[in-house]
Structure formats: structure tokens, C-alpha cells
Amino acid sequence: MISVKNISKQFGSCEALKNISFEIPSGEIVGFLGQNGAGKTTLMRILTAYLPASSGQAFICGEDVSLNPLVVRRKIGYLPENPPLYPTMTVKSYLRFAAQLKDVGIKYQKAQVEHVLEECNLLDVKDQVIGTLSKGYKQRVGIAQAIIHEPEVIILDEPTNGLDPVQILHVRKLISRLESKRTVIISTHILSEIEQMAQRVLILKKGEIAADSEIKKIIIGDERKQLFVQVRGEESAIEKAVKETNSLKQINIECLGEDVFEVHLENTNNASHYNELVQNFFKYQIKVVEMKEKKGSLEEAFLKINK
Amino acid sequence: MKKVLFIAQKELCSYFRSPIAYVVLIATITIFNIFFFTIIDYNQESTLRDVFKVMEFLFVFMVPILTMKVFSEEKQMGTMEFLMTTPTKNIEIVLGKYFGAVVFFSFIMLLTLPYYFIIEFFSRPDRMAILTGYIGIWLEGAFFISIGIMVSSWTKSQIVAAILSYLFLFFLYFSSLLDKYTSGLVQVIVTYLNVMTHSENFIVGILSSSDMIYFFSGILFCLMITRISIDTKIWDNV
Numbered sequence: 270m271i272s273v274k275n276i277s278k279q280f281g282s283c284e285a286l287k288n289i290s291f292e293i294p295s296g297e298i299v300g301f302l303g304q305n306g307a308g309k310t311t312l313m314r315i316l317t318a319y320l321p322a323s324s325g326q327a328f329i330c331g332e333d334v335s336l337n338p339l340v341v342r343r344k345i346g347y348l349p350e351n352p353p354l355y356p357t358m359t360v361k362s363y364l365r366f367a368a369q370l371k372d373v374g375i376k377y378q379k380a381q382v383e384h385v386l387e388e389c390n391l392l393d394v395k396d397q398v399i400g401t402l403s404k405g406y407k408q409r410v411g412i413a414q415a416i417i418h419e420p421e422v423i424i425l426d427e428p429t430n431g432l433d434p435v436q437i438l439h440v441r442k443l444i445s446r447l448e449s450k451r452t453v454i455i456s457t458h459i460l461s462e463i464e465q466m467a468q469r470v471l472i473l474k475k476g477e478i479a480a481d482s483e484i485k486k487i488i489i490g491d492e493r494k495q496l497f498v499q500v501r502g503e504e505s506a507i508e509k510a511v512k513e514t515n516s517l518k519q520i521n522i523e524c525l526g527e528d529v530f531e532v533h534l535e536n537t538n539n540a541s542h543y544n545e546l547v548q549n550f551f552k553y554q555i556k557v558v559e560m561k562e563k564k565g566s567l568e569e570a571f572l573k574i575n576k
Numbered sequence: 577m578k579k580v581l582f583i584a585q586k587e588l589c590s591y592f593r594s595p596i597a598y599v600v601l602i603a604t605i606t607i608f609n610i611f612f613f614t615i616i617d618y619n620q621e622s623t624l625r626d627v628f629k630v631m632e633f634l635f636v637f638m639v640p641i642l643t644m645k646v647f648s649e650e651k652q653m654g655t656m657e658f659l660m661t662t663p664t665k666n667i668e669i670v671l672g673k674y675f676g677a678v679v680f681f682s683f684i685m686l687l688t689l690p691y692y693f694i695i696e697f698f699s700r701p702d703r704m705a706i707l708t709g710y711i712g713i714w715l716e717g718a719f720f721i722s723i724g725i726m727v728s729s730w731t732k733s734q735i736v737a738a739i740l741s742y743l744f745l746f747f748l749y750f751s752s753l754l755d756k757y758t759s760g761l762v763q764v765i766v767t768y769l770n771v772m773t774h775s776e777n778f779i780v781g782i783l784s785s786s787d788m789i790y791f792f793s794g795i796l797f798c799l800m801i802t803r804i805s806i807d808t809k810i811w812d813n814v
Binding site for chain 2: 314317318319320339340342343345347349351353354355356357358362366367369370371372414
């Protein structure tokens with residue numbers, strides 16, 4: 270569906286993208302992550318044929334972006350970082366204008382406008398002037414213009430930027446409704462959002478791909494899950510009990526207070542190993558207060574990559 | 577071509593949604609009316625010759641106010657990115673915006689038509705001279721608009737766009753004053769570029785191909801530069 274081959278982009282002496290290559294199959298939701306200035310927006314602009322690449326090729330649905338920009342734009346719905354809205358137009362007239370420019374047949378324009386108004390929950394503000402809308406509504410109008418021509422690929426640049434939690438939830442629900450039909454690329458700074466919406470992430474660092482993998486693999490590959498066991502007893506007995514549990518590798522023992530310790534172990538996700546540990550604690554008369562596993566997060570993986 | 581119409585229609589509507597357009601419209605027509613009655617009363621002639629001259633002088637001040645926002649505002653609001661990521665050719669965007677402004681300008685011109693009917697009612701004016709006069713000042717306005725739009729495509733700032741447009745239009749309008757200080761080829765060029773050299777003929781009833789070529793080539797040149805400016809985005813952050 271999307272194929273990027275050795276794309277580079279220079280702005281004067283600054284190299285914004287360095288030899289980037291990746292492929293995104295049809296129907297996948299991919300998150301673009303990276304610090305400010307990592308090249309996310311430049312990459313999105315190249316994919317939408319807004320900016321030409323200095324070298325390399327990008328293909329959307331088999332069409333070369335630089336050779337057939339108009340064909341590519343027909344297949345793409347794009348929401349830039351700041352929703353591109355005309356503040357003096359009403360929501361309906363703006364979407365009508367977007368439909369006209371995006372080659373929606375004259376016969377279908379009205380129906381298509383009604384459809385996206387409904388899909389983006391904008392029916393109650395359809396006759397309102399855009400300048401008077403809240404940020405959340407404006408964002409949804411931006412998404413509505415991006416999908417009005419039923420594109421096969423949707424590219425959203427920080428769709429939840431600056432929204433309050435309720436508005437974020439609305440936009441997230443809307444995006445998750447889109448994903449069943451189309452290939453979606455989302456860039457955002459809110460990593461928990463990507464974890465919930467995307468299956469795969471592409472982390473950019475200084476114009477290069479620092480990681481390109483499924484989210485699960487990135488998290489697990491970065492940091493194995495850890496088991497935290499809070500126990501009450503003598504420290505020497507605790508150490509013995511842990512040592513005898515050969516199946517679990519001890520990382521650290523931390524004293525939390527009088528006779529209260531927290532044991533960090535490498536998690537194996539194997540119930541028999543946990544049983545063995547608990548039995549050993551029981552053998553040395555150590556009370557288990559709490560047992561919890563800590564999952565590695567995308568945020569930790571992201572911060573580690575961007576160190 | 578359909579998209580040119582869609583963009584022109586949107587552009588025209590945006591003029592009527594903005595208070596600036598109404599201010600320009602009312603101020604221009606009021607000033608035109610005052611000058612029309614003063615000139616007719618003073619000259620006691622059934623001709624619009626001097627009225628046309630006042631009109632073209634006022635265009636120098638009016639057009640930059642109309643055109644300063646055409647591209648600058650789009651760049652400022654980020655909607656240029658919207659237009660340029662739709663399957664629309666850059667030339668269609670340029671032409672749509674140009675025609676939108678020209679139609680608004682033509683609307684102002686239409687409001688001056690009663691001047692003709694008034695002098696027609698009271699006397700027998702030279703109809704051909706009035707017709708060519710209207711063609712001349714319309715072409716002049718259309719040329720000025722193309723300059724304003726070209727300048728607007730160079731900057732995000734509407735104020736900068738307006739000031740630069742004033743510079744260009746002042747040069748074209750008042751360059752005859754430089755005649756004394758120039759000679760040879762420079763003088764020929766300055767005289768040729770002077771817009772009044774060409775509009776004068778239309779106003780007195782002469783339709784000449786060289787004047788037509790001046791206006792049409794000027795419009796074409798400015799629209800071409802606008803398209804190049806949009807294509808290359810070299811002035812995007814100015």
C-alpha cells in the first residue's frame with residue numbers, strides 16, 4: 270500500500286530525512302513517533318506530495334508520489350498538524366468545498382458531506398461558523414475533510430494535539446472507527462495513544478528510522494517484564510528463598526522499611542515458577558504481602574531510543 | 577476548469593464574508609460618486625473620460641487592499657497545505673483565486689454603470705469611447721489584481737503584501753515622472769511600463785493591439801510568477 274525507498278530530504282544544509290525506507294501493507298495502522306524536529310511532518314508532507322523529496326521514491330497504492338501527485342492525493346486523506354480550516358466558512362460549506370476539490374462527484378457531494386458530518390459527530394454544528402467552534406470540534410472538522418473522498422490512506426499529523434481528555438477520547442473513537450477500512454498513519458507525542466490505536470510504530474530520530482516494529486516487540490525487546498514481590502521477613506532468609514528459586518532470576522532486593530523488602534525478579538510468565546517462589550518463601554517463614562508484574566511501556570522504549 | 581470555478585466561488589464568498597470587502601466597496605463607490613458629480617458639474621461635458629482617470633488612480637490604492645490576503649492569509653492559516661494536498665493543480669488554485677478577485681472587482685465596476693445611464697439620459701455621449709474606456713480600466717484593474725496576487729504569494733504577512741503591491745503599482749502609475757531623469761533604452765522601458773500610456777488610448781476611444789498585449793502579457797506574466805512561487809514554495813516562511 271505504502272512503499273518508501275531511500276527517501277532523503279534536505280532543507281539547505283539541514284538534512285531532515287536521511288535515506289528512509291519502509292513499507293506499510295493495506296489496512297495497517299502505523300504510528301510515527303519522534304521528538305520535535307525528528308522529520309515526522311516532513312515525511313508526511315512528502316507522502317502527500319506537498320513537498321518533493323531530495324532523493325528516493327515513495328509509492329502510494331502503486332503510484333509514484335513525485336510522478337503522479339494528483340492521483341496520489343486522490344487516494345490520500347491528510348490532516349496537517351494545525352487543522353487547515355477557513356474560520357469564516359460554516360462547517361457544511363467548508364466540507365462541500367473540500368468535496369469539490371477532492372473530486373467527489375457532484376451528485377454525491379451532498380450525501381458525502383452528510384455522511385462525514387454524521388461519522389465525525391458534527392451534525393449539531395453543521396451550520397456554525399468554524400471560527401466559533403471549540404478546538405475539539407475543529408479537529409473533527411479537519412478529520413472530516415480528510416475522509417470526505419473515502420481515501421484508501423489516511424495521514425493524521427498529531428490529531429489530538431492540544432485537546433482536553435474528553436475531546437481526545439472523541440477523536441480517538443473516531444480514528445478507531447476509520448481503521449477498519451483504511452491504512453492509517455498517525456503521528457503524535459502522546460505515546461499511550463499510539464499504544465492503544467496502532468499495531469506498529471516507526472520511531473524517527475534525527476531524520477533516520479531508529480525503530481520500525483510491532484509495538485509489542487518494541488516494548489518486550491526493550492525491557493523484559495519484571496516481577497515485584499513485597500515480602501516481610503529477615504533479609505538473609507529472603508535471599509536464601511530467592512536463590513533457591515532457580516527458575517527466576519533475581520535483579521535486586523530493596524528494603525522498604527523494618528523487615529519489609531521488595532524483591533525484583535525477571536518475569537517468565539510461568540505459573541509454576543511463581544509457585545516455586547511462594548513455596549520457598551513459605552519454607553523460610555516469609556510472608557508475601559504483594560506480588561505484581563511491571564510491564565515495559567512504549568514510553569520507556571521511546572525514551573531509551575531517543576537517549 | 578471546474579476546480580477553478582469552485583475556488584473562484586469560494587474566494588468571492590470569502591470577500592463578502594469579510595468586513596474589509598464591504599468597507600472597500602462602500603468607500604470606493606462613495607468616492608467614485610463624489611468625483612463623478614463633481615467632474616460632470618465642472619466640465620459640463622457628456623463624457624466619462626475624466627471619471628475613468630480618477631477611477632484608475634483610485635485603483636492604485638484599492639487593489640492592494642483587495643489582494644493582500646489572497647495567498648498571505650492562506651499561508652498564515654495553514655490552509656495552503658490543505659489546497660495543495662487536494663488533487664488540484666497549482667495553476668487551478670492561482671486562476672481560481674485570480675478570477676474570484678476579478679469578479680469582485682467587476683462587481684464594483686458594475687456599480688458605476690449608472691454613470692453612463694445618467695449622461696445618456698441628459699445628452700448624447702460617445703458610446704464607443706465609454707465602452708473602450710470601460711474595457712481599458714477593467715483591464716487595468718485586472719492587471720493590478722494580478723500584481724497584487726503575485727506579491728501576496730510571496731509572503732505570509734498581509735501588511736508586507738499590501739506595501740509591496742503599493743510599491744509596484746505606484747511605480748507603474750507614476751513612472752512617467754521618471755521620464756525627465758532617464759534616457760535611451762531605460763526611458764523606452766519606463767515609458768512602456770507606465771500604465772497610463774496604455775490606458776489613455778482606451779479612455780479616448782482607441783483600441784490598439786499593443787495596449788491589449790501590454791495588459792494581457794502583464795497579467796499572464798504575474799500569474800506565471802505566482803504559479804512558480806506556489807510550486808517552489810521558496811517564499812513559504814517569509
